[in-house]
Amino acid sequence: MKPALLVLNLQVPAHLLQMAQAFPDFEVIYAPEADQAEAAISEHGARVQCVCTIGATGLSAAQMQRMPELALVCAMGAGYENIDVSHAKAHGIAVGNGVGTNDECVADHAMGLLIAAVRGIVKLDKATRAGVWRSAMPLPANVSGKRLGIVGLGTIGAKIAKRAAAFDMPIGYHNRKPKEGVSYAYFDSLLELAAWADVLLVATPGGAGTRHLIDAEVLSALGEKGVLVNIARGSVVDTQALAEAVRTGRLAGAGLDVYESEPQPPQELIDLDAVVLTPHVGGWSPEAVQNSVDRFIANMRNHLDGKPLVSPV
Known part of the structure; x- marks a missing residue:
């Protein structure tokens, strides 16, 4: 045989x-x-x-x-x-x-989630279909000029940073150590990066070493106007802490392509219209x-x- x-x-x-x-x-x-x-x-x-x-x-x-x-x-x-x-x-x-x-595809998708979450595009789409006009809704935030903190500046993180730079976004990052030849601001503390950033984007590997790296403390540091984007692995983000932060107004929103519950949708998040969800298709084209x-x-x-x-x- x-x-x-x-x-x-x-x-x-x-x-x-x-x-x-x-x-x-x-x-x-x-x-x-x-x-x-x-x-x-x-x-x-x-x-x-x-x-x-x-x-x-x-x-x-x-x-x-x-x-x-x-x-x-x-x-x-x-x-x-x-x-x-x-x-x-x-x-x-x-x-x-x-x-x-699939680096280019993931970086493109990350920027799509970032823009959708910051601008509230999914909420705006839903409201428009329901006949609600702009004067009845709060002003959506700019993307340009927002500070982007990248957790894990590997190949994909670097491609996301390149795209974000075209939006005039100041860029900082957190790795275990600084990367040579990189001009972006380096933060040796994840909490300090979260406190500095308007958008915290997770691009770090998964596994036991990064499980719940983004926890309640990090989300609190990101703050009530902050947005979280995760295109890495669902295990990196504490889903319960994220849901609680968005529900209580301690975080503005999130854009997620990955979940701890995969392939089931994250039940804690599905009723939150400030959270944009896609089914782990960031690398799919x-x-x-x-x-x-x-x-x-x-x-x-x-x-x-x-x-x-x-x-x-």
């Missing part, structure tokens, strides 16, 4: 066909749901050599142990927080990701998804040819 390529994340038929055509010596097994993945590993685990997944789905040590021939795990996006990288590397399993394949598929294929091809991965973790 052929070795297997196990695909654990959502794919369109054309991309599954692209993978099958790229690797005709492999059987592509598609199992995007948890129960399907369990069944696929139970039936085909002995011949799975490569796994395609995403950070949110990941691949656990226990799953890897059930695939004795596994040699490669690749996340299609930049995130790999739920892949047990330590276990993989300890057992000679290569780990790659799709860093850079035809162009970005195609880039991610192409990168996965390039990583797998290099691995099979005995070459370094294009984007190793």
